[in-house]
Amino acid sequence: MRVIQTLFACWLSAVCLAGLGADAAESPHPLAVALAFDRPINASSAPLVVAMTDGLFSSEGLAVTSRIAAGSPEAIARVASGASEFAVVDINALIRFRSQASSPVKAVFVLFNKAPYAIVARKSRGIHVLPDIEGKTLGIADGDLSAGLWPALARQNGINLDHVKQSPISAAVREPMLSAGQLDAVTGFSYQSAVNLRDRGVPADDLAVLRFADYGCEAYGFAVIVNPEFAAKRPDAVRGFVRALIAGTNLTIRDEGHAVDQVLTRMEEGSRELELERLHAVVRDNILTDEVNRNGLGGVDPVRLEHAINQVGEGFHFEKHPTATDIFDDRFLPARADRLIN
Structure with missing residues (x-):
């Protein structure tokens, strides 16, 4: 029996390492990464919180720690400098940043298909x-x-x-x-x-x-950005982060009550009733859109993103006009079939 248990443990370990990709296979320890939130956590952050609390990041070989930044500009600056590997920010703040700065920070996953x-x-x-x-x-x-x-x-x-x-x-x-x-x-x-x-x-x-x-506003909303040097060195870790977030989003949609309970553990004060109402509105209006139902979670329509960039430019008067490829990198997304709501 002990021999069988040992063989099973070895097989399970090999399967897990194969699923985590080359980055995880090279190290038996989880890869520590920092995630910056651009504002205090509430129910709108539920997919990311669920990915942290339900072990979805750790199942991808990632040990994710988080901190709160004072707005999207600060969170973007943290990622650009390498102080955080990932951040969740308003993608329209990223558009402004890319119109003013040379750092090639890009989004790799759009959480809010419609801006709120x-x-x-x-x-x-x-x-x-x-x-x-x-x-x-x-x-x-x-x-x-x-x-x-x-x-x-x-x-x-x-x-x-x-x-x-x-x-x-x-x-x-x-x-x-x-x-x-x-x-x-x-x-x-x-x-x-x-x-x-x-x-x-x-x-x-x-x-x-x-x-x-x-x-008529075509803007996307909150998105996950990644440090470009980290993405180049650890592409499998970025893919793992995105897979975990897709799983967290699906879990949030399936069980809003559980998601809110996890969020409340990260809030100093919070009303379950209020946060449930907030999350329901976020899922209905910002995450679970017709575009997401057709194309899956996390991606963008490049034509729509170009229109959104133009709309942002009307109000902020760009120094240099970013393109959709300056803002979003789709190389870390899994296939459409793996991003559809289940």
């Missing part, structure tokens, strides 16, 4: 659809990337920007000022501001969530 940008407004202030924003006061938080896409969105929808009063505000007072009636609408994430406002007592039927994606 939205204008969240009070219907009681006369805003029901996007054109109603004319003549109103719109609060735009410092550093809000949606501000860069707003000019293109307004032009597409026949909105005269001169007729919209834009009020610069701190992100910390965005929801309080809207709930207090000091603003008519704010820019933000559809799953963030709207859920937070309902938690502050604003009736759901008084909120108009005007998603940029519903009005």
Whole structure:
């Protein structure tokens, strides 16, 4: 019996090493990598958290540690410098970065097939659809990337920007000022501001969530980027990271309750009910789109990405115009069949 057990253990070890690729086979120890989140963790980070807590990264031979950066620019800078091998960032911040810097940082997996940008407004202030924003006061938080896409969105929808009063505000007072009636609408994430406002007592039927994606914005959302030197030296590790994230995304979609429970272990304070509502909105509006159902998780449509880059450029005035191949590298994605939702 002991001989059989020993033979089985050797066989299992060989199978696992074969599945992990050359990087893992060269070392019996997990490869330590750092992942930077560009903001504090909540339910929108569930696929990555599930991949960490459910052993999906470790099954790919990766020991993933995480830290929180102060926004996408800082997270991108960490990856560019090599301080972190991976980061999850707003891909539109990466577009801005590549228009200004020479570092060839690229995304290797798109988590949010649709950007979560939205204008969240009070219907009681006369805003029901996007054109109603004319003549109103719109609060735009410092550093809000949606501000860069707003000019293109307004032009597409026949909105005269001169007729919209834009009020610069701190992100910390965005929801309080809207709930207090000091603003008519704010820019933000559809799953963030709207859920937070309902938690502050604003009736759901008084909120108009005007998603940029519903009005012609082609932007993708959060994506995983990788340090280019690390990707060149450890391509199998990058592929393993992507496989684990695909598995984590599938698990999140199948069992949102479990995913939220794992997220709550990474939050100092959090309401299960609130985070479940947030995750449901993220899966419905940003992850599980028609494009993903057709083509699978993680990839991009190059033509759509080029259009999105152009839309970002209308608001941010590029120093040099990046292309889709500057932004996204599809070499680390598995075949479409292995990326379809299961």
